[in-house]
Amino acid sequence: MGRDIDNARAVRRWVDLANIRKLEELREVWADDLVLHQGPGEIHGFDGFVQLLGKFYAGIPDLYITVEDVIASGDIVIMRSTSRGRHTGEFLGIPATNRSVSFAGINTFRFGNGKIVEEWFNDDFYTLMRSIAG
């Protein structure tokens, strides 16, 4: 059971580090050769992942992720979260609207050698886009 607890703790650590923008320290929990799946697309490698985070934070600089639930077993952790912030920068080509956004996520993380090697990212971008593009 120890591994489950360690992995669950690592997922919470990733959220904590992201929320205080210690992006370089994310290497503690994410593997260099990570794979991120989102919709029909994929991102490979830590650097691409941090660039993606940068795009989020450019559009929603105060974005804050709240962990709602963590379910862990074996090398898998599934986290349910709510992300909140204000759209004060360009995001996905949409100029700042100054609107508040709040959207749910259920994300799956796979661990290898104590780090996250793969994530299936699934945040509710529909609700997010509807908030800022409507």
Added chain:
Amino acid sequence: MRIAADPVVEANKEALRCWIDTINSGAFDRMPEFWVPDAVVHGGALGDTQERAEVGTIFAPIMTAFPDMRVSLDGMVGEGDKVASRCTARGTHTGSYFGVEATRKSVEIAVHGVYRFDDGKIVEMWGVDDVLTLLVELGVLPFDHDAASGFGVRTMSGRDRGGSHHDG
């Protein structure tokens, strides 16, 4: 080393597996075997419900829009009274959905859920479905694909999602 599995967690996972099989067989009349009538559903393409009468009919709009919808269970974990699942839903858009008339396009999207069980049945469910990708695939959502580059949204033309199955 494999630690002995929690029998309640294993039973709940099996129940969720059976429920997904039931969706795929279209036997929605069997829903009461898996869900309590007053289950609380949060978000996802199903919307929210806390009304007893709604739970039994909550899948109707999706099944009307995508009558051939099939759900594949790509991964699942259980802990305590919860089971979380990562699934892919595939179907052909042959009925009205989100106010969009049938496009006859085949689509596939990620559908992730967290289910809370009590006494073997689902009492609460949180869902996040990739509706944005769905609406982009249906061609009904104005979307700046160039700006989205790097978000993974439509940056790959292929359907190869890669990755591995998990079942912990």
